[in-house]
Amino acid sequence: PEPQQSRPPRAEILVASNRGPVSHTLRDDGSLAVRRGGGGLVSGLSALGPGAGTWVCAALNEADRQAARRRPGGLLDPADTAGQTVRMLDIPAETFEAAYNGVANSALWFVHHLLYQTPLEPAFDTEFEKQWAHYEEYNAAFARALAEEAAPGARVLVQDYHLALVPGLLRELRPDLRIGHFSHTPWAPPDFFRMLPGHAARAVLRGILGADRAAFLTRRWARSFADCCAEVLGAEVSGDAIVLEGRRVSTGVHGLGADAGFLRERAAREDVDERLAALREQIGTAPDGTPRRTVVRVDRTELSKNIVRGLLAYRRLLADHPEWHRRVVHVAFAYPSRQDLEVYRSYTAEVSRVAGAVNAEFGTAGWTPVVLHVKDDFARSLAAYRLADVALVNPIRDGMNLVAKEVPVVSESGCALVLSREAGACAELGEDALVVNPYDITDTARALHDGLTMPPEERAARSERLAAAATALPPRQWFLDQLTALDSGPS
């Protein structure tokens, strides 16, 4: 007789991403604690109902690896995943570290965000070549797992720069599948992309072109990708099709929006009220007794988010406009990210140092000009969104930037949005935001002042239009649109 089927049936819809919908930590007693994450993919897949798809992700740390090893095939306990089928890949630590920190978060992330700007970096040598071999192995592990989990003709949505080689590898294993790749980052223009060693540049492009469809957050990034394919591979580009060696791949754009229903409901809960009260207390009141005005930012402490120049722009505002002294507070939340990388650790220290310097220069007994919080707390982020007068979103370059879309949805009295022209969100929000050049401190300081002095009616009207534009494509629809587009594309 057939052995008892203990695995879920092969899936019709699959998602693959480095970071999955759950993560684990080890408690002091050695047991595992599970945390569920949010984001567009989580709510997108949940739109299909429990168990409707399989999500393949990597174990990111030792606790994840233990969790993956404890379950047959790395299939997590559905009780921990809200019924979702999640296969967590137990990739050897050395391979994971080299693929994630080395190739993905250093080389590829830096190239796409134009972060290499010194005469010393990048310098791709034998270390990179070793990391690259691990990146290939890590991508191959994903391709093998997807090939095992996918039903005949299934649709697979592969996410981001970590998994650039997966579409090509998966197509070789399973030519019957329909494969989409989605980039959540910007895409580098050819002059920058060509910094990568030639074999890596070609492999990344060819890998993604293994998909039926390559999708991006804005037109601009889709165009850059096509430009790179033309210039590096000699592919032919016509309209939204890229043709390489007779195979046709379409490009698409899906501008992920904010989830209005979720945000408004979550922001109205008691824990957010409590944090709002605590923040108001910390911010304090102006000499005339009214609450101080606020400039709010919420980011991962990420080089591309440009937090230090944001602080310098706020410093410029205080230096040029003494009338704001004791009347405004910069509420800056900068949550630790990618701390395995030395350049992120020193950037994190620099953010604290500059915030401290602004407070030392301008602060008084009853006024702290910059309130910096570094401990990740979603409820407190929502509290800050609620009280924002001005939201500061000034990345050097950003795929989309969801904070720019979320603050106008949650803010209580309407906020002005100071927005970098280099954020993908600017394509949709540019008309009602105060758009800045993220390298220009004077320009950014002027926009902060304009935001703070904007008449309340204008601010509220703009904020309402921003919220409408920001929620035009909610996560579920964003996800479903990609599945639909995958069905209708050329095969």
Ligand code: G6P
């Ligand atoms: C960006 C990437 C995501 C990534 C996220 C957090 O948004 O596009 O793929 O998950 O940053 O970074 P982390 O390295 O912590 O996963």
